[in-house]
Amino acid sequence: MDISDIPVEFVDQIGSIKKISFPQQGHTSLVIKIETRDHQFIIKKTEHDLFNEWLSEEHQALQYLSTTGLPVPKVYAFHIQDKSRWLLMDYIDGISLRHFLGSKPNHKDREKVISHYGLCLKQIHETQRPVGLSKNDQSWIDTMFMKASHNLANYNVDGTEELLVRLKNDRPKPIENTLIHGDFHTNNVLVNNNKVIGIIDWPRAAFGDPRFDIALAIRPKQDVFDQKGDKELFFESYSRLIISDEEYRYFQDGLYKFF
Structure with a gap:
C-alpha cells in the first residue's frame, strides 16, 4: 500500500505524509500507521462483511465516547469504498498490555500495571452512558443472542447451535448494566511508562453486563494472568464485583465464542 491507495478525504485531513508503516496487525483489519511532520x-x-460492520460500529462508538474522558483514540473520518471500510483516528503511542506482560517486566512494574488495568475497567464501568449509546428495547443479552444467531448462520465462529441453546436456557441472573467495552482484554489495552494510556477496538461498546468485560479481562494466556495473585490484584483494583467460575465460563467460554 502507498499514499495513492488512501482515500483522498483522509489525505486532505492528514496533510503531507512522511512515512507509512504497518504495526502489529489484528485479525479483522489492516492497520496502517501514518506519520506527518x-x-x-x-x-x-x-x-469482510462482518468486519466492515464492526468497523462501522467502532466509528460510531468512538464518536459517542469522545466526551467521556476515557482514553480512547480521537476519530477523524470514516470512508466507504465498494466492499471496504476505512477509519482514520489518532495513533496512541503505547504497546499492548499483553506485549508488556510478555516482556517479563520486574515484579513491581508488573503488579503496578495489572492494578492499573483493573482501575481502567472500573473507570469504564463507572462512566455514565454517553449520549447516543442508548438502551435497546430488548435486554443486552437478548441483543447478543440475536447477533450470535446471525453470526452462527452467516460466518465462521467457534460457537455451535447446541452451545447457543444452552446459553439461552442457562442465562445468569441479571445484574445492573453499565457502559461496557465488549472486547476488553490485554491486546486492546495500551501501556506506556507502566500506565494504561489507551483503550482500543470498541465495536461492541454497549450498555450491558459488566461481567462480560471482566471475564475477557482475566482470561489466562502465556505470561498473562497465569501467575499466582494476578486475578486477586486485578479484582482488588477493580473493586466493584468478583465473578464466579460459572459466570466466567458462561461469558468467556460460552457467549464470546460467537464473536
Missing part, C-alpha cells in the same frame, strides 16, 4: 495517525481498513 508533527502528528501520527492510524488507519484501519476492513474488507
Whole structure:
C-alpha cells in the first residue's frame, strides 16, 4: 500500500505524509500507521462483511465516547469504498498490555500495571452512558443472542447451535448494566511508562453486563494472568464485583465464542 491507495478525504485531513508503516496487525483489519511532520495517525481498513460492520460500529462508538474522558483514540473520518471500510483516528503511542506482560517486566512494574488495568475497567464501568449509546428495547443479552444467531448462520465462529441453546436456557441472573467495552482484554489495552494510556477496538461498546468485560479481562494466556495473585490484584483494583467460575465460563467460554 502507498499514499495513492488512501482515500483522498483522509489525505486532505492528514496533510503531507512522511512515512507509512504497518504495526502489529489484528485479525479483522489492516492497520496502517501514518506519520506527518508533527502528528501520527492510524488507519484501519476492513474488507469482510462482518468486519466492515464492526468497523462501522467502532466509528460510531468512538464518536459517542469522545466526551467521556476515557482514553480512547480521537476519530477523524470514516470512508466507504465498494466492499471496504476505512477509519482514520489518532495513533496512541503505547504497546499492548499483553506485549508488556510478555516482556517479563520486574515484579513491581508488573503488579503496578495489572492494578492499573483493573482501575481502567472500573473507570469504564463507572462512566455514565454517553449520549447516543442508548438502551435497546430488548435486554443486552437478548441483543447478543440475536447477533450470535446471525453470526452462527452467516460466518465462521467457534460457537455451535447446541452451545447457543444452552446459553439461552442457562442465562445468569441479571445484574445492573453499565457502559461496557465488549472486547476488553490485554491486546486492546495500551501501556506506556507502566500506565494504561489507551483503550482500543470498541465495536461492541454497549450498555450491558459488566461481567462480560471482566471475564475477557482475566482470561489466562502465556505470561498473562497465569501467575499466582494476578486475578486477586486485578479484582482488588477493580473493586466493584468478583465473578464466579460459572459466570466466567458462561461469558468467556460460552457467549464470546460467537464473536
